[in-house]
Amino acid sequence: MSNLILQCKRLKDAAKLLGIADTKKKNKALYYVAKQLRASRDIIIAENEKDVRNAREAGMKESLIDRLRLDENRIEDMIEGIETIIDLRDPIWNSNRVWTLENGLTISKMTVPMGVIGIIYESRPNVTIDAFALALKSGNCILLRGSSTSIHSNRALVNAVKEGLKASRLPEDVIGFIDDVDRSVVMEMLTLNEYIDLIIPRGGNELIQFVIKNATVPTIETGVGNCHVYIDESANLEKAIKIAENAKMQRPGVCNACETILVNEKVARDFLPLLYQSFDGKVEMRGCEKTRKVIPVNRAGEEDWFEEYLDYTVAIKVVEDIKEAIEHIDKYGTKHSEAIVTEQLEHANLFLRQVDAAAVYVNASTRFTDGGQFGFGAEMGISTQKIHARGPIGLEELVTVKYTIVGNGQIRE
Amino acid sequence: MSNLILQCKRLKDAAKLLGIADTKKKNKALYYVAKQLRASRDIIIAENEKDVRNAREAGMKESLIDRLRLDENRIEDMIEGIETIIDLRDPIWNSNRVWTLENGLTISKMTVPMGVIGIIYESRPNVTIDAFALALKSGNCILLRGSSTSIHSNRALVNAVKEGLKASRLPEDVIGFIDDVDRSVVMEMLTLNEYIDLIIPRGGNELIQFVIKNATVPTIETGVGNCHVYIDESANLEKAIKIAENAKMQRPGVCNACETILVNEKVARDFLPLLYQSFDGKVEMRGCEKTRKVIPVNRAGEEDWFEEYLDYTVAIKVVEDIKEAIEHIDKYGTKHSEAIVTEQLEHANLFLRQVDAAAVYVNASTRFTDGGQFGFGAEMGISTQKIHARGPIGLEELVTVKYTIVGNGQIRE
Numbered sequence: 001m002s003n004l005i006l007q008c009k010r011l012k013d014a015a016k017l018l019g020i021a022d023t024k025k026k027n028k029a030l031y032y033v034a035k036q037l038r039a040s041r042d043i044i045i046a047e048n049e050k051d052v053r054n055a056r057e058a059g060m061k062e063s064l065i066d067r068l069r070l071d072e073n074r075i076e077d078m079i080e081g082i083e084t085i086i087d088l089r090d091p092i093w094n095s096n097r098v099w100t101l102e103n104g105l106t107i108s109k110m111t112v113p114m115g116v117i118g119i120i121y122e123s124r125p126n127v128t129i130d131a132f133a134l135a136l137k138s139g140n141c142i143l144l145r146g147s148s149t150s151i152h153s154n155r156a157l158v159n160a161v162k163e164g165l166k167a168s169r170l171p172e173d174v175i176g177f178i179d180d181v182d183r184s185v186v187m188e189m190l191t192l193n194e195y196i197d198l199i200i201p202r203g204g205n206e207l208i209q210f211v212i213k214n215a216t217v218p219t220i221e222t223g224v225g226n227c228h229v230y231i232d233e234s235a236n237l238e239k240a241i242k243i244a245e246n247a248k249m250q251r252p253g254v255c256n257a258c259e260t261i262l263v264n265e266k267v268a269r270d271f272l273p274l275l276y277q278s279f280d281g282k283v284e285m286r287g288c289e290k291t292r293k294v295i296p297v298n299r300a301g302e303e304d305w306f307e308e309y310l311d312y313t314v315a316i317k318v319v320e321d322i323k324e325a326i327e328h329i330d331k332y333g334t335k336h337s338e339a340i341v342t343e344q345l346e347h348a349n350l351f352l353r354q355v356d357a358a359a360v361y362v363n364a365s366t367r368f369t370d371g372g373q374f375g376f377g378a379e380m381g382i383s384t385q386k387i388h389a390r391g392p393i394g395l396e397e398l399v400t401v402k403y404t405i406v407g408n409g410q411i412r413e
Numbered sequence: 414m415s416n417l418i419l420q421c422k423r424l425k426d427a428a429k430l431l432g433i434a435d436t437k438k439k440n441k442a443l444y445y446v447a448k449q450l451r452a453s454r455d456i457i458i459a460e461n462e463k464d465v466r467n468a469r470e471a472g473m474k475e476s477l478i479d480r481l482r483l484d485e486n487r488i489e490d491m492i493e494g495i496e497t498i499i500d501l502r503d504p505i506w507n508s509n510r511v512w513t514l515e516n517g518l519t520i521s522k523m524t525v526p527m528g529v530i531g532i533i534y535e536s537r538p539n540v541t542i543d544a545f546a547l548a549l550k551s552g553n554c555i556l557l558r559g560s561s562t563s564i565h566s567n568r569a570l571v572n573a574v575k576e577g578l579k580a581s582r583l584p585e586d587v588i589g590f591i592d593d594v595d596r597s598v599v600m601e602m603l604t605l606n607e608y609i610d611l612i613i614p615r616g617g618n619e620l621i622q623f624v625i626k627n628a629t630v631p632t633i634e635t636g637v638g639n640c641h642v643y644i645d646e647s648a649n650l651e652k653a654i655k656i657a658e659n660a661k662m663q664r665p666g667v668c669n670a671c672e673t674i675l676v677n678e679k680v681a682r683d684f685l686p687l688l689y690q691s692f693d694g695k696v697e698m699r700g701c702e703k704t705r706k707v708i709p710v711n712r713a714g715e716e717d718w719f720e721e722y723l724d725y726t727v728a729i730k731v732v733e734d735i736k737e738a739i740e741h742i743d744k745y746g747t748k749h750s751e752a753i754v755t756e757q758l759e760h761a762n763l764f765l766r767q768v769d770a771a772a773v774y775v776n777a778s779t780r781f782t783d784g785g786q787f788g789f790g791a792e793m794g795i796s797t798q799k800i801h802a803r804g805p806i807g808l809e810e811l812v813t814v815k816y817t818i819v820g821n822g823q824i825r826e
Contacts, residue, residue, distance in 0.1 A: 364820030407777030
């Protein structure tokens with residue numbers, strides 16, 4: 001029996017206890033973990049420095065090193081996330097559907113934990129704490145598989161969690177950490193249907209596709225965001241500039257950042273020069289022919305409409321009307337986050353109804369698609385698939401259901 | 414471009430119209446389809462007879478031929494299913510979660526259709542109509558892949574549906590039927606992530622495992638039911654016999670039938686002789702050593718606890734207490750349907766909380782785990798996995814969500 005299976009068995013046993021633990025017990029455990037994280041801050045930062053040093057020596061890009069780095073503020077953010085999760089309603093053993101059949105059977109659709117959730121993630125060590133805290137509050141054990149680049153940080157974080165759990169009345173085995181950088185362990189994990197109820201890959205597209213292709217354990221696809229902001233003919237251009245700028249520039253390396261701006265041709269002459277002024281020098285702009293008649297930008301080709309730049313680059317297309325904007329999004333979008341800037345109610349409603357994406361915005365930046373921003377305390381990732389969860393994965397997305405049926409001797413005729 | 418992809422493109426286009434169709438339009442289409450099914454009854458039965466004849470010539474078991482057969486009553490049942498679905502609440506564009514952030518953004522978690530749902534099913538031709546009707550009401554196009562044994566029946570049913578749709582204002586392409594018995598088409602279907610949002614396999618374990626292993630499209634596992642009835646020390650033995658008999662014998666070939674009866678040792682001497690009397694001659698009983706001390710039955714081995722007989726065979730085990738019963742179910746069960754017969758509230762609640770299964774019963778037969786019985790009109794299958802749906806898959810399980818976020822120029826700081 002492999003080490004991984006042995007570890008999974010311990011998690012599965014712990015899941016039985018955790019699954020029936022009451023809210024108070026779970027919140028207490030989270031409280032002790034938060035406390036321990038604060039107490040272990042210096043060790044965590046010192047261990048994280050090792051990862052940062054190794055990454056730099058291996059030639060990692062500075063933007064990625066930034067994602068890897070932990071400092072006092074970022075540790076405080078994790079702790080705040082835990083505190084929010086403590087305050088959120090326990091998602092377990094709730095029901096929004098109870099009904100009675102003609103034969104007298106009462107059926108309740110109750111929320112229950114999944115059991116053991118696996119997460120395979122890259123780089124950002126805060127995921128270790130976010131995933132643990134969301135899993136614990138929702139009554140699930142978590143099996144963590146971080147990347148080798150953040151191995152020291154993750155170890156230190158997991159140690160702090162285990163230390164914190166000691167003060168609680170929950171078993172340490174509610175958290176499992178795969179401390180083995182060999183990729184074959186991931187492959188094994190993906191087919192342990194007997195022990196793992198759900199696997200969430202969180203990271204680059206390559207990782208996600210690898211998981212989806214090889215997993216027999218159910219998975220939730222996260223990830224790719226080719227997001228659009230559409231400036232409608234009735235847009236307030238001041239809002240439009242603010243939103244376009246924020247969606248593109250506030251943090252271009254993340255999945256909810258904007259990649260293409262669609263501009264209604266009736267406002268193109270007014271809007272594009274303002275956009276040019278706002279972006280100039282900071283963002284590489286690539287436009288369609290109509291765009292290039294108004295502002296002097298590089299040419300955008302068909303491939304640009306598909307591109308998730310994750311960088312200071314943006315594609316711009318002038319469209320005839322809202323219909324063409326929706327069709328463009330439908331063809332090139334990845335169903336992540338899409339925004340319209342408009343003052344016209346009918347167009348707002350049309351966009352909300354017809355655009356098929358996890359998050360659809362009216363007059364707001366796409367950057368809000370985020371568990372923290374939504375008030376979930378943290379997120380396991382952002383689902384871009386349609387089954388089970390879509391958008392930020394928080395507590396309510398980490399449950400399954402159980403029908404409880406209470407009778408008085410009923411049999412089927 | 415393959416025929417299947419061409420077909421999927423048409424379904425995907427139809428899904429855009431269907432996804433925003435109002436309830437009245439969808440119900441009307443269902444009404445016309447029901448009407449057409451009644452009008453096409455004789456053709457459907459004649460075509461079904463061809464399948465039955467072929468199956469018999471190929472040496473199919475009578476119990477399976479029974480599942481394949483369509484008669485007036487069974488067609489009437491399908492029509493009744495459609496009528497129930499017409500009466501059910503439209504599951505689309507509802508929300509049970511709307512909240513406003515401090516920054517003034519209002520977030521609504523809305524239910525929306527998935528798009529295109531594929532179903533791969535064996536034998537029973539009523540699935541053709543059940544799947545179509547549930548999909549349509551939930552705003553989804555359906556891609557059907559039935560088995561070669563029911564090809565004539567399925568063709569006739571799909572023709573009736575298409576004929577009925579002509580009278581409605583929905584496109585015929587809301588239903589797609591793969592009229593190709595080659596298995597390679599299934600393989601192609603399983604990886605068409607661009608066109609199909611969800612695939613549900615419904616049939617034998619081999620089919621289900623094949624789909625799970627090979628699909629990159631998200632799937633919902635349905636199926637295997639090793640279900641238990643536990644007779645508690647406080648059970649009313651009259652109810653216990655009625656429930657055990659119904660759970661085992663009313664239709665032993667289906668997944669929610671009981672396979673093992675667990676008997677508390679305090680009532681074994683009273684209960685087992687009654688059970689023996691009730692089952693004798695009709696069910697092969699295989700018991701543990703303690704059982705065999707009370708009634709003269711065959712010996713049950715370790716392998717029997719794992720067995721899904723789907724037949725007139727039952728395993729019987731005497732257990733020390735409810736704890737042992739729950740542990741047995743946990744070890745050998747397939748998390749489908751589990752029942753306790755008890756008059757003790759504490760034991761009822763313990764069983765409901767601690768048994769991990771799609772449906773957990775107190776004082777009722779496991780045979781109720783069924784979309785029709787639950788009041789769903791029909792079912793796409795019974796999910797035995799934990800993500801997305803668990804138990805009978807009805808309208809509410811065929812939706813995904815979309816967050817709509819309405820603001821007034823909000824950007825992320």
